[in-house]
Amino acid sequence: MNKKVMCISAFVALVTTIGFAQKEDSLSVNQLNEVVISDTKFAQSKEKSGKVITKISAEELQKKSGQSLATILSSVAGIEINGNQSANGKNLGYYIRGGKNQQVLILIDGNPVTDASGISFEYDLRLLPIDQVESIEIMKGAASTLYGTGAATAVINITLKKSSQKPIQGNAYLNIGSNNTAKDSKVNGQDFNQGFSVNGTLNKITYVAAINSTETNGMSQIANPNDEIDYEADRFSRLNYRAKIGIAVSQKISLDLFGNYDQLKNDYDLTFDNTGFNDSSSNKTHSEQFRLGFSPKYKFNKGELVLHSSFTKLQRGYNEWNLFSSTIDTSLYESRNVNLDLFGKYKFNNNFFLVLGSNYQFYDMMSETPYGSIAKENTKFNAIDGYFTGVYSSNFGLNINLGSRINIHSEYGNQIVYNVNPSFSFGKDKVIKLLASFSTAYVTPSLYQLYSEYGNLELVPEQNQTIEAGFEIALLDKKMRFNAVAFHREQTDSFGFFFDEVTYESYYINIDGTNKAKGVETEFNYMISNKIKLNANYTFTQVDEALNRLIAKHKGNVSLDITPIKRSLVNLNYQYVDGRLDAFFDGNTYETIQAKLGSYQLLNALLQYELVKSRLTIFGNVTNIFNEDFIENTGYSTRGRNFKLGLSIYL
Numbered sequence: 001m002n003k004k005v006m007c008i009s010a011f012v013a014l015v016t017t018i019g020f021a022q023k024e025d026s027l028s029v030n031q032l033n034e035v036v037i038s039d040t041k042f043a044q045s046k047e048k049s050g051k052v053i054t055k056i057s058a059e060e061l062q063k064k065s066g067q068s069l070a071t072i073l074s075s076v077a078g079i080e081i082n083g084n085q086s087a088n089g090k091n092l093g094y095y096i097r098g099g100k101n102q103q104v105l106i107l108i109d110g111n112p113v114t115d116a117s118g119i120s121f122e123y124d125l126r127l128l129p130i131d132q133v134e135s136i137e138i139m140k141g142a143a144s145t146l147y148g149t150g151a152a153t154a155v156i157n158i159t160l161k162k163s164s165q166k167p168i169q170g171n172a173y174l175n176i177g178s179n180n181t182a183k184d185s186k187v188n189g190q191d192f193n194q195g196f197s198v199n200g201t202l203n204k205i206t207y208v209a210a211i212n213s214t215e216t217n218g219m220s221q222i223a224n225p226n227d228e229i230d231y232e233a234d235r236f237s238r239l240n241y242r243a244k245i246g247i248a249v250s251q252k253i254s255l256d257l258f259g260n261y262d263q264l265k266n267d268y269d270l271t272f273d274n275t276g277f278n279d280s281s282s283n284k285t286h287s288e289q290f291r292l293g294f295s296p297k298y299k300f301n302k303g304e305l306v307l308h309s310s311f312t313k314l315q316r317g318y319n320e321w322n323l324f325s326s327t328i329d330t331s332l333y334e335s336r337n338v339n340l341d342l343f344g345k346y347k348f349n350n351n352f353f354l355v356l357g358s359n360y361q362f363y364d365m366m367s368e369t370p371y372g373s374i375a376k377e378n379t380k381f382n383a384i385d386g387y388f389t390g391v392y393s394s395n396f397g398l399n400i401n402l403g404s405r406i407n408i409h410s411e412y413g414n415q416i417v418y419n420v421n422p423s424f425s426f427g428k429d430k431v432i433k434l435l436a437s438f439s440t441a442y443v444t445p446s447l448y449q450l451y452s453e454y455g456n457l458e459l460v461p462e463q464n465q466t467i468e469a470g471f472e473i474a475l476l477d478k479k480m481r482f483n484a485v486a487f488h489r490e491q492t493d494s495f496g497f498f499f500d501e502v503t504y505e506s507y508y509i510n511i512d513g514t515n516k517a518k519g520v521e522t523e524f525n526y527m528i529s530n531k532i533k534l535n536a537n538y539t540f541t542q543v544d545e546a547l548n549r550l551i552a553k554h555k556g557n558v559s560l561d562i563t564p565i566k567r568s569l570v571n572l573n574y575q576y577v578d579g580r581l582d583a584f585f586d587g588n589t590y591e592t593i594q595a596k597l598g599s600y601q602l603l604n605a606l607l608q609y610e611l612v613k614s615r616l617t618i619f620g621n622v623t624n625i626f627n628e629d630f631i632e633n634t635g636y637s638t639r640g641r642n643f644k645l646g647l648s649i650y651l
Contacts, residue, residue: 089266098517099153142441170651177644190218
């Protein structure tokens, strides 16, 4: 264990000895008046939303102790985070409604996050530890009207933990677990996750400070092709620092300032012909992310005015062993992003309010690789968008959400997107809701796709449109809830790659034609008794051949929460993932070969007990109980049966 882990572990042990000095605020969450923000950018009751928005509350996150953010998201209806069952250093793929990484927008505290130097303009969820997350909202469907580029198949809105109302409150935690494939049976600690936070409220000032460290080893990213070959283990290391200060200038004016530093270091290997090509201890990657921002808010009698602003700088470096020259190749990527989103809500009366906003985004990047360099002076663009959303809520159950956005881009010009989202609630206490929507979205070409050695300045944005229809029903005094949504999505001008076999010329292109995806997403929740709760979901997805890679046609999750005695929790979770198509490159024929991956089933269990009320909680979990040996991604390892123990101390 390195010095960083030892220092943080020592601090956790120290906090344990003083952890009973103060009592923590209650962690209970009021579920009766649940609010969502994703479909209007302002809080409103879930019943008035015209979307089925999945919200993972702080209470629900506690029931998933020891799981990663990617694994938790992958249990939500309609979402598959490929790589969440692999080694921690494995790149993640986001598959939602037939779309992939570039079509999923991720927000952290209202600010869009992305790696502007990446080919797909995506955000790496590995950068964010789940321990710093307060809640998550997932809104599926085209949502560029409110959120701009990338919001084509889903918006994942992550809210980080907030400050307590007490002058000072603290939390420390330590998790230790195994890190095995199905062929291993090591029980010694190979997976360490630890951290602490301090937060509180002093007069008109709120504050949060947190640190997290994660270290894993003992598992190779690439799968052993047979028992005679044993690839070396690949280390994964993550360090996160977070600070936030809020100032209540007056009853109407407040200001939040934040800063984040995130660091990843991990070994990696490459697969080639579905083998361990270039398995070398020299292959290492290092990422650093700096995020700064502030968010002032002004409340007035008829509404509220908000500014979300952020600056992000991200660096990625690679050292890779070159088999042909017997040297180490180095690559460096760096990107910067500025986001300013000014929006306001004006409430005309109890039935109608209007959201108006203006969004400015700037991106640039540079890269230095063995194959060439890209200067940031020549690799940049900006966009200025104006948008509006009107929300009407009648007294008899009709709700209408409609809006539009104009995107003014420095590279490809202008375009307009829009959405229409009616819903109708009826029955006693409005327990039945019918909903429908038609919305459009766009995906901006990335800086790499425009300006790299394979760039094409003639690229235009990918266009998406989604039609949805469904219902949501609450029965037995809202102890039972069921929803189902059917969707049909079309995308045009998709990004592809052209290669001329004669001239060897290659560059990015817009692909002609329309690709389609359709399906059904369902969720079922039933509070069987005060001690037993059942959650289940099922997703059916059917896509055109061009989209059909690593997308399961059928996927289901069932979770059972049991409270056998006071202050305890037993959680059983079952997941089924249908067979999928994958592809790998054949070095002998220089062709891409399709591979059919089999279906798999996972059963996980968690036991959690509040040893000292509101002060000390312990847990133990076991994942993949039956040690199923399956393939999540061709050529890469997957986790077998693993154990984890942990504790959380609250000051």
